[in-house]
Amino acid sequence: MGFKAANQQVYLYGGHVTSWKNDHGEELLFVSSKAIFKPPKAIRGGIPICFPQFSNHGPLEQHGFARNRFWSIDTDPPPFPTNSSTKAFVDLILKPSEEDLKIWPHSFEFRLRVTLGPGGDLMLTSSIRNTNVEGKPFTFTFAYHTYFSVSDISEVRVEGLETLDYLDNLKNKEQLTEQGLVWNPWDKKAKAMADFGDDEYKHMLCMETAAVEKAITLKPGEEWRGRQELSAVPSSYCSGQLDPQRVLQSS
Numbered sequence: 001m002g003f004k005a006a007n008q009q010v011y012l013y014g015g016h017v018t019s020w021k022n023d024h025g026e027e028l029l030f031v032s033s034k035a036i037f038k039p040p041k042a043i044r045g046g047i048p049i050c051f052p053q054f055s056n057h058g059p060l061e062q063h064g065f066a067r068n069r070f071w072s073i074d075t076d077p078p079p080f081p082t083n084s085s086t087k088a089f090v091d092l093i094l095k096p097s098e099e100d101l102k103i104w105p106h107s108f109e110f111r112l113r114v115t116l117g118p119g120g121d122l123m124l125t126s127s128i129r130n131t132n133v134e135g136k137p138f139t140f141t142f143a144y145h146t147y148f149s150v151s152d153i154s155e156v157r158v159e160g161l162e163t164l165d166y167l168d169n170l171k172n173k174e175q176l177t178e179q180g181l182v183w184n185p186w187d188k189k190a191k192a193m194a195d196f197g198d199d200e201y202k203h204m205l206c207m208e209t210a211a212v213e214k215a216i217t218l219k220p221g222e223e224w225r226g227r228q229e230l231s232a233v234p235s236s237y238c239s240g241q242l243d244p245q246r247v248l249q250s251s
């Protein structure tokens, strides 16, 4: 399924955004040529939604089950606020199946709103509501596992994360500072991955907007929202202009 705003376009598969093109028709997201589009296997690329568990931070399968499910489209979604000029969006809904409830016994409704802004910005808003009727709270971690397409990984620099704390997965989740939470499998791991081309690590970079360090707890009836906004700007714009504290405060 896809939709357009001006010359930009977005494609989705299940609850995955698999393509985001700018107005020159250039693809901004990476999807592996070997990606498998068949649930329950997660798609290697695009923007998988990690829920209700990020990575292996808990007893569930890696990154939770939401990325491996088909979502339904809300054909009558709540409107945007009247002062918003945004019109191009789709709402996808995920509710747990009987099977999901066996592995994670919590009723929820997850609304993923995918929006193309007037300038081609891609916005993903996740609204997760606890719909348990018998008064039970639940706790989750979450991430947008965004795979960006890059022409040459050796020419890429990630700015703005230097002062932040991060948990190093390769050092038993030790908390460290002054690095980016950034994922690329690099050459050896790329060869070991069946759904990833041997040289494709040169053309991707994962930046994950996440709620991991402090898990989110929702009581029945409560809702949590997490938004990721992506804009493509000329490379000359970026250097030194992104202040991580400002980004964190405005989000």
Ligand SMILES: O=P(O)(O)OC[C@H]1O[C@H](O)[C@H](O)[C@@H](O)[C@@H]1O
Pocket (backbone or CB within 6 Å): 042, 055, 062, 063, 169, 183, 206, 208
């Ligand atoms: O292979 P996947 O389950 O899609 O996970 C891909 C990657 O996701 C995260 O970024 C983790 O930090 C990595 O350790 C993991 O390899």
